[in-house]
Amino acid sequence: MSEISAIKEGDHYDERVADRAAPETVDIDRRYRERIALGSYRWFLNSRLYGALEHAARCRVLDVACGTGFYSVLLAKFGHQVVAIDISEKSIEYAKQLAIVNGCSDNIEHHVMDISQLDFDKDSFDIVTGEDSIHHLIKYPNAIENIYSVLKPGGKAYFWEPFAYNPIINAMRFVNVRVKGHLGEHFLAEDEERKLISVFDEVEVSDRAVLYTVARFFRKPGKISRRVNIALKKFDDYAQSKIPALSKYYSLGFLEMTKS
Numbered sequence: 001m002s003e004i005s006a007i008k009e010g011d012h013y014d015e016r017v018a019d020r021a022a023p024e025t026v027d028i029d030r031r032y033r034e035r036i037a038l039g040s041y042r043w044f045l046n047s048r049l050y051g052a053l054e055h056a057a058r059c060r061v062l063d064v065a066c067g068t069g070f071y072s073v074l075l076a077k078f079g080h081q082v083v084a085i086d087i088s089e090k091s092i093e094y095a096k097q098l099a100i101v102n103g104c105s106d107n108i109e110h111h112v113m114d115i116s117q118l119d120f121d122k123d124s125f126d127i128v129t130g131e132d133s134i135h136h137l138i139k140y141p142n143a144i145e146n147i148y149s150v151l152k153p154g155g156k157a158y159f160w161e162p163f164a165y166n167p168i169i170n171a172m173r174f175v176n177v178r179v180k181g182h183l184g185e186h187f188l189a190e191d192e193e194r195k196l197i198s199v200f201d202e203v204e205v206s207d208r209a210v211l212y213t214v215a216r217f218f219r220k221p222g223k224i225s226r227r228v229n230i231a232l233k234k235f236d237d238y239a240q241s242k243i244p245a246l247s248k249y250y251s252l253g254f255l256e257m258t259k260s
């Protein structure tokens with residue numbers, strides 16, 4: 001059961017949206033290029049997420065915990081029909097503006113909605129997705145069951161998420177959450193993975209970041225970060241292939257869940 005309420009978490013994100021640049025100044029294509037081509041910290045996870053959907057046939061996609069809607073816009077630009085939900089009213093207001101500014105408001109439907117009260121027909125989405133979302137949602141009642149229910153049979157749920165298996169990163173996150181006052185962080189660990197496996201028919205975590213985690217010190221996109229981050233990713237994959245026990249200590253990963 002959650003230690004904080006969804007309303008409190010929504011209020012917290014409402015406050016954080018106030019610090020955002022106005023939607024008019026956000027160039028989605030530039031941010032997309034930065035996140036992937038320039039190799040910013042989570043480039044490989046974003047490229048997995050976007051790669052799964054960029055060239056897919058047009059489908060009905062649910063973006064859960066869409067936040068300020070960057071990813072919803074990208075999905076709409078890929079040609080999908082997007083429904084985006086978040087508990088934070090201010091985030092949804094921002095997401096609507098962002099969709100208008102980027103010329104894709106006809107293809108995105110926004111709702112202020114709690115994941116526990118997900119109000120869509122059963123079997124109505126081809127894909128459910130989100131960036132950095134499941135670790136916030138999983139603590140709320142029926143969150144995972146609701147996601148499963150709205151997916152069509154054969155549908156997929158794709159997320160990139162932080163996981164709690166790297167003790168050094170856990171210590172850094174502990175400090176971060178306290179110093180920066182982040183609310184609702186609940187990194188995925190064995191209990192949560194068991195929960196996902198009990199609801200979905202198949203669950204796979206790939207692109208596990210273990211040694212790559214050092215890349216968090218090269219977050220700013222740029223030529224040097226790109227080289228360092230790509231080299232670190234290659235080294236991490238190589239080290240995990242040689243020492244499989246290492247791959248237990250991942251702090252980030254790509255989550256793919258299937259409803260058969």
Ligand SMILES: C[S@@+](CC[C@H](N)C(=O)[O-])C[C@H]1O[C@@H](n2cnc3c(N)ncnc32)[C@H](O)[C@@H]1O
Nearest residue numbers: 006009013065066067086087088114115131136
């Ligand atoms: C880390 S943010 C992710 C935002 C977005 N996916 C992105 O990458 O920009 C987590 C989001 O979860 C939303 N959230 C938290 N609890 C929720 C709930 N019970 N139902 C729906 N959204 C929720 C918050 O309002 C916040 O926007």
